[in-house]
Structure formats: C-alpha cells, structure tokens
Amino acid sequence: MSLLKIKGLTQQFGGLTAVSDFSTEFQGNELMGLIGPNGAGKTTVFNIVSGFYKPTQGKILFEEKPINGLKPHRVTAMGIARTFQNIRLWHDMSLLDNILISQHYNLGYNLFDLFVRNRRYVENEKRMRNIAMQLLEQLDLVQFMEEKPKNLPYGIQRKIEIARALSVKPSLLLLDEPAAGLNSSDVQELIKLIGWIHKEFKIAIWMIEHQMAVVMSLCSWIQVIDFGQTIAEGTPEQIQNNPSVIKAYLGDDQI
C-alpha cells in the first residue's frame, strides 16, 4: 500500500498549463524533494495536493483514497499537513493558541458542550492542550509558549510553522521552501530539524527547496520540473549530473 500516489496530474489555468502529467509515489516514510526553476509549477503541485486547486486531470490517492476535490481542511484532517513559502502563522495569537487551533480536525465536542462546559468539553480541551504542550516540548519551544509569533525571530517562526503542521499528526508533511529567507546558520539548524523530524515522527516529507545544500543533504529522491513538465528524477547524485537539469537551471551554451 502506498501512502500517496499521484498519477497524470494536470492543472490548467485558462490557456496556461501550470502542471502537466505529473506523477509521483510515496511508499512509506521517504524524504523526497521537488525542485525546479522559478515558475516551474512546484507550488501548484502542493496547492493541488493540499486541496486549494481542483486538478483539471489526474488522480491523487492518499492511503488508497482519492482526495482530489476535497476541501483543504478535510485533506489536512486525513493526514497531509503543509507549510507555506511565506510564513502564514496567526501572528496575533500566542504560540500555544496557534498549535491549539490546529486541533480543530479533532475537537471531540460540539457547540452545545462548549456552552454548558460539560465534562466532554473540559476533557477534550485538556487533551488538546496536552498534545500541544508535548509537541512544544519535543521541539524545544516551550519557552515561547505565551509569545506572539510576530515578536519572534524569523528562524523561530519557521520552526513554529513546522511545529504547527506537525500538530495535526500528519503522515505526510509538505514543506514549501522551508529555507527561504534564512541565514546560513539557520539553514544548518533547519537541515538538522527536518532530518530529526523525519526520524523521530516517522513521517514522509516532501519538500520544495531552492537551496541545493538542503535538498542534497536531506532528500533521498528528487524530482525536477520545468514549465510543468517532469524533466528528471533520481538520487541527488544523478540529479546533480543530469544534463537536462543543468540546462533548465543554467541554460544552453548556444546563443
């Protein structure tokens, strides 16, 4: 049984084909990379998988169940969490609330329980708080618990966004350019963090990244897309030496 299977995914916006005939498969807990020049359609693939776009063509199976056309919150509840290229935290809420609200997929109580504040409500709120606290402890973020994300450094904000994505207990984590805007020491920490998450939580990670240092040191399998077409895939070494990848990134030597 495969975790995620994408077959013949095509997305057209009017006359523009952003992604064409894209396929991939996750068996278990791999760490895969998706790279390509700017505007290649990488984020579009993520947006389709996480439910923001309905693909024109193609099939997406998550744990053998089709997920194309599902609303993003349903996709997340099934176990696909993602982060964004530009950090999208709730900046005016405490870090703890940021994590707590992500538990919406599994509240365990309804409006009535909330108004009468019965045992079901109290117990579930406690359970969610425990989940959040445990996660914050694991990721060493407890000290920032009551802080608002907007007052924290950019590197920490990245970490918080990843923590928030992990709080929905995903089996597949999509990271959209996690290293964007980080300095080199933050990038080293991020590489360590992603590697650690991959081992510790035993989840599949799929990431888009421009910084080759991150991709090459983490990913076991890389796919390269350009203008929506998959132009190469393979191990980091194979990709580094692939002539069509070099051509896509650096151009032809003919003028």
Place this chain on the structure above:
Amino acid sequence: MKKFSVPALLTILAAGTVVAAHFELIDLYVQTVIMFIGVNIILSSSFNIINGYMGEFACGHAGFMAVGAYVTSVLNIMFFTSSKTFGDPIFSPELALWFFPVTMILGGIAAAVTGLLVALPSFKTRDDYLAIISLAANFIIVSLFINMDSVGGARGFMGMKQIIFAMEDVAFIPWMLIWTFTFTYATVFVIRRFVSSTYGKGIIAIHQDEIAAEIMSVNTNKMKLVAFMLSSGLAGIAGGLFAHILGYINPNSFNILKSTECLVMVYLGGMGSLSGSVIAAIIFTLLIEGLRFIIPAMDTLIHFIPLVPDTFHLSQVLKWVIIPLILVILMQFRPEGIMGNRELADFFPKLKRYYEFK
C-alpha cells in the same frame, strides 16, 4: 471563590436595581435607560463576534434585530393576548410569564436563520463586498416588514405592553428589568465561553489568516456559519427585548441608523474585546440619553450671547452630529477603540486575583 465573584456581583447589582425599581426608588425613565443599556450590550457584544473577532465588516445588524423583535412580538401577542389581527389568545395569559423566555429564544432562532442571508455569501465574499451584502440584507428585512400589513406595515406593531401587564398580573414586579438582566448576562456569558474555547478561536484564526486556518484543519465555512448565526441570533434576542421594553415597534427603527449605532459601539469599545463592547454600550447609551439634557442646556447657554439670533435653536438633531464626530475623533486618536483587543484583566492584572470569568 474566584469563580463566583463576577456572577455574585452581577446578581447583587441586578437584584438591587430590581428591588429599587419595585419600590419606585428609581423612576420609569431611569429603568428604561438601564434596560436600553442591556439591549445595547447584547447588540454590541454580539456584533463584535463578526466585526471584531472574525474581522469581517458586516453592517446590517439591525435587520436581524428586527426579525427577532417581530417574531417574538407576534408570537407573544398571538399566544397570550386577544388582538384584532390574531384573535383570542391561544394559551391562558398567565402563562406569558413562563413562556416569555421561550418566545424570546424562538425569535433569536428566527433571526439566526435570517443570518444565513449574510452567512452563505460570506463563504466566497469578504470585506467591502460582504459589507454591501449585509447592508442589502438589512434593507430587505426592513422593507419586508414595511410591506407586511398583517404586522402593521409602516405604521408599526404594538400591543406588547399587554404581555407585560399579563406578567405583572401574576406577580407585580418589574419583569422586563429582570428579563433584560438575565438575557444580557446570558449573552455575555455565551460569547465569552465561545471565544475562549479552541472551537471559537477558529474565528480569530480566520481573522488573522483565512488560508492558514483552512489548511490547519479549521472548517472555515462552518465557522463562518456558526459565527454569523450566533451573532444574528443574539441580535434577535436583543430585538425581542427592545420590542417589549418599548411596547411598540416600527420597521424604521431597525434601519441603517440602528446598524450604525451597533458599529459605533463595536469600534468605540475595541474590536475583539468583550469587555470593550460592554463598556462602549454603557458609555454610548448614557451619552445618547445624556445629550437629551445637554443639548437644551447648551441651547440656553448660547442664548446668553447676544450674537446668536433668538430664532436659532439647537435641536436634538445635533445628537447625530455629535455622535459621528466622536467616531471621527476616536478613529483619529485611538483607532483601536477604548480597549483595543484586550480584556479588562489585561489592563488591570491585579483584577485576575479577584475574578475568573470563563
């Protein structure tokens, strides 16, 4: 102990007022003002769910108030009094006392269902466009009641005083004061519980980043539905109280001007602050009522100066110059409102020792 300090204080205050009213220590006018403060607290705090916590800009709150007011009044008059339009009472008038909260909540439910008029478009629209939709909803509801001859049309609908008399026949105490206190407290309580729970915080997440909320498993459409229906339902309850306090309602008292009053109260108090809404409702009501006395006083004052011609008089219309002016000044100097998005306990941390309001 901390848990009971706020309910205890409010009960003592409410009981004190009711007793004072019963023994006629405070006159009817003051009682009416107190009840209007209650109605305005319900209006502003329920409107704050949408405009403050959820960050949408709706401006048709009075429409839902109208639905609540009409539904409650019609039900009460149909059930408990004999009237020309609805004939003999269906139930014995003594029962009015016991069923008053029921009809009130039925009015609230009707208003909540009408809230769908704005809630459903809000799935796809926001900001200015939603503001226009909510404005349109307000106009639709008001013109519906203007053209409904069975409930008096533009002449208005009356007879709600008979319900009060029926209640007073059972026991002669100021019932409306008691009901207003009860429903005001219940509203603030319900909203407080809603926005302090993980469930309710979903709407704050929508305010701060809707896409992030959707991706982090918040069902944004459902949350919007819940928020709009809760808000308009509570507005309906405020409408029901309003109708029974005055004993007379007119579709035109629920027009855009009333919605603007709700907006002013929310922005005066601070978006996303429940205590701000309550404080603003109190200040605003006292201000409106205070101007009734201040404007004539100012009028006499300026006639001391011979430059002002005798025929010139300051009229009550000036109220609608002063109140918007306050809003302009507020936006200029304190755009976040009296409380910002903080609560009373954030301003005075020492208060936390004495109460816990959840």
